[in-house]
Amino acid sequence: MPATLPDGDPVPADGTLPPSALAGLGHRPLEIYLHVPFCTTRCGYCDFNTYTADQLGTDPGATRATYVDAALTELALARRVLGPAAPPVSTVFVGGGTPTLLPAGELVRFLAGVRDTFGLAAGAEVSAESNPESIDADGLAELAEGGFTRISFGMQSADEQVLALLDRVHTPGRAAAMVDLARAAGFRQVSLDLIYGTPGESVDSWRHTLRTALAAGPDHLSAYALIVEEGTRFAARVRRGEIPMTDDDDLADKYLVAEEELTAAGLSWYEVSNWARTPDDRCRHNLGYWRAADWWGIGPGAHSHIGGVRFWNRKHPAAYARALAEGRTPAQGREILTGVQRRVERVLLELRLADGLSTDVLTGTEQARVPDLLARGLAEVHGAGTGGDRLVLTLRGRLLADGIVRDLLD
Structure with missing residues (x-):
């Protein structure tokens, strides 16, 4: 944090x-x-x-x-x-x-x-x-x-x-x-x-x-x-x-x-x-x-995410405690994520998991970039032909995870 x-x-x-x-x-x-x-x-x-x-x-x-x-x-x-x-x-x-x-x-x-x-x-x-x-x-x-x-x-x-x-x-x-x-x-x-x-x-x-x-x-x-x-x-x-x-x-x-x-x-x-x-x-x-679950973060500077709304608390412990003592939320700001933002975050986060990312999350142009990742040995597709295709990083891909996400996204 x-x-x-x-x-x-x-x-x-x-x-x-x-x-x-x-x-x-x-x-x-x-x-x-x-x-x-x-x-x-x-x-x-x-x-x-x-x-x-x-x-x-x-x-x-x-x-x-x-x-x-x-x-x-x-x-x-x-x-x-x-x-x-x-x-x-x-x-x-x-x-x-x-x-x-x-x-x-x-x-x-x-x-x-x-x-x-x-x-x-x-x-x-x-x-x-x-x-x-x-x-x-x-x-x-x-x-x-x-x-x-x-x-x-x-x-x-x-x-x-x-x-x-x-x-x-x-x-x-x-x-x-x-x-x-x-x-x-x-x-x-x-x-x-x-x-x-x-x-x-x-x-x-x-x-x-x-x-x-x-x-x-x-x-x-x-x-x-x-x-x-x-x-x-x-x-x-x-x-x-x-x-x-x-x-x-x-x-x-x-x-x-x-x-x-x-x-x-x-x-x-x-x-x-x-x-x-x-x-x-x-x-x-x-x-x-x-996996973008719901969580409530408690404490100074803590971040929360509920149903696509992200919010964060005041940073200093004294300011945090003062807001609560006065009956106010300690939250300092928030953002309501768009559908596009939530999809991009899903790609960014789930691609880091060994369970991988469902290829259905990708747009058509993003899916067209997948064969290049496979050819370069950066990723594999698991579950092919079962209706549950998932893109999973190889060991070499894990070393380049952030760059792969940047190259993959529209």
């Missing part, structure tokens, strides 16, 4: 959505995302909407102690806006920031609020992100006992020099050790997040990170290329010549290493940057994003 918010149209003070957004609401999955904007330190590469304690000061609307109260107020607003047609929530995801800087009991209290306000669907997936140093065995047990089913630890690397350059404060072995603690606490699914392409990271170092992560036995693993975002300390250091810019060829080589190691260990890709041990281990919440 980048810190810079887009422009958009004004949002009614009570948060009301247009009737078109609510049409068919009860027939689509509903997801809830909670953004926790607190961090102990701000990593130099991060451009998410996060804050350290000294950045927030003492404003009562921006403290950890009152944060879940504000989030529950927005949850109640979501219930009023969506009305009685809203279905039980199918997934909950608590991200950040560092969600586990809040006491585990507070996160459980928020989940209880979701259960009381909307209800949880049978078998609902409930996820939390955590930094390895920000929670202990007791906190993990409290989350699991309170209804959290999945946890994702930000491991990033097993190389001390890489962790230092990324401003990560945990030791290389801490994240892997947390997998065992999470299992013992009762979590059904455990994931590790990795970053590759940090300047100075060798291919051997990256392979060591992958093997260290795999040795811990996670059910799911995410591997993201380091992107140098403008406005970050990392970008400033690149401009000053202190560290080199990330290299596209290096990123591609390391992606191929990730695919090799993860596949050999029995994990399969289901989205360009995500691998799972079994289909049941895929992150259902994130799949909802890629």
